[in-house]
Amino acid sequence: MIRRKTRAVYVGDIKIGDDAPVVVQSMTDTKTHDIESTLEQINRLYQAGCEIVRVAAPTEKDALALSEIVKRSPMPVIADIHFSPRIAFTALESGIHGIRLNPGNINDKGKIREILQECKKRNIAVRLGVNSGSLEERLLEKYGYPTGEALAESALYWSEFFESVGFTNFKVSIKGSDVLQNIEANRIFASKTDIPLHIGITEAGPLGKGSVKSAVGLGILLYMGIGDTVRVSLTADPVEEVKVAYQILQSLGLRRKGIEIISCPTCGRIEVDLPKVVKDVEEKLEGEDLPIKVAIMGCVVNAIGEAREADIGLACGNKSAILFREGQPVKRVSEEEMVDQLVKEIRRMKEEKNGRA
Ligand code: SF4
Structure with a gap:
């Protein structure tokens, strides 16, 4: 197994890409503004071996809770932002280590540029997300539906835009709930850039079925050398996501955890x-x-x-x-x-x- 050569991106002190081991991530399912419950879950995830945690920031109230969460979290925190540049700016002021943006659902290049400039100023990493559920209209018209090719084209388009405004501290995630579409999209993207990839099968399902689907999808990509950081998405306690991620990585000899x-x-x-x-x-x-x-x-x-x-x-x-x-x-x-x-x-x-x- 030869891992794809990628450039390094840092989320806090965690290195992703280059020669770093595949990093395990998860996401909390608490209300982020419920700071104590969110931190309790973050600590459980950390104990299970999670290395970067993402928290949702759907409202201003959630974004305002981030500074306390970041201060007390044992690992780097990424804010998950959709639709609202205003919430993104609030999150950036909190000391967050990274943000996840789907440019397709902000779709305002001026605002995205401003967010990236702020990230650069504060040394905050970005996860550029492309999801089959939020693909741009023009690509849906061109391809008819979110094919692997369409998803890769979207990711390449936004990556070029990020770089054109002088921002390189980012990784890309291309996610679809269909395993083959996901593999194809990541394979095409990986063949054209050295940008690190966050891989995962989104909305994979409940613990049993979702683990199998994730193991097949991530297993094939990892075996192809693709994937610098992973999240297993399950409809279950997020701690299970971390355990399954390590099992997948362990079965390929990429990471080891537990016995x-x-x-x-x-x-x-x-x-x-x-x-x-x-x-x-x-x-x-x-x-x-x-x-x-x-x-x-x-x-x-x-x-x-x-x-x-x-x-x-x-x-x-x-x-x-x-x-x-x-x-x-x-x-x-x-x-x-x-x-x-x-x-x-x-x-x-x-x-x-x-x-x-
Ligand atoms: S180890 Fe023995 S008990 Fe277990 S499956 Fe094999 S034959 Fe059966």
Whole structure:
């Protein structure tokens, strides 16, 4: 996998593009003017590994709340602005690290130029957004509907406009809810510029379906080397977006977060309640961050091979399991104690690694 060469853009102290790892973003779903609830969610997102957070600013009241949010946020904050240049200016005065603009729904080049000049003065990054739902009329007339080509043309048009007024501190997002349209749009845009890309499948859906759709769309783009920052858009707690984003990135070897768990799909050979064991282990290890592979296998058929590959794990059998570590059996444990014993061994491993570091 060769990542596309892009130029660097900074949102606060977070580097996007160039040689930076793919940055994980999410967006709050609280009312932004409810400062305490918004900060509570921002902190939960940060704990989950979110690196940049976006908050909606649909009203002046929300934009006015930004300065307090920015002051207390543990990570850079981007204000999401649509339609209103006036709200954009209020947001820019708040100390915000970045703003997201869809020029297509402001559609006033004079105002956009003024916003960009202000961003330049204050060293604020911009995410130039193009969405299938807010594509310019002229492109809808030209293409009939928001094709990938139409979306890429819009993004290239506005990128050239940004650069023509001397503004280069921006990244682009081209989003549609259709996976193929999204891939095509990003592929065309990526072949023509070195501007960093924020990728995501917008309005992907609820947790299960949305994760699959996002994994397919983002997975293909990332495998093509495209994508400097990601957001998984789900109709769910935004913390889930961060978890899914890391799972996608981890499965491609691009980022790592938490502990990697390998578990078998179970079959008629199973003699323990493996789904429960895996769920309990996941719950107990929530928030742990350790570069290890944990294998939890239902029987010895694949356990021997996985045990060799994994750092630690369980090979289950008749109401019991063999706990193994680095390919070697450690001890036999009963079904009742297997979760606790495995977690204990993982924590011991963590302490040993920390001691060595
Ligand atoms: S590891 Fe054993 S229990 Fe699990 S799916 Fe394979 S054969 Fe079935």
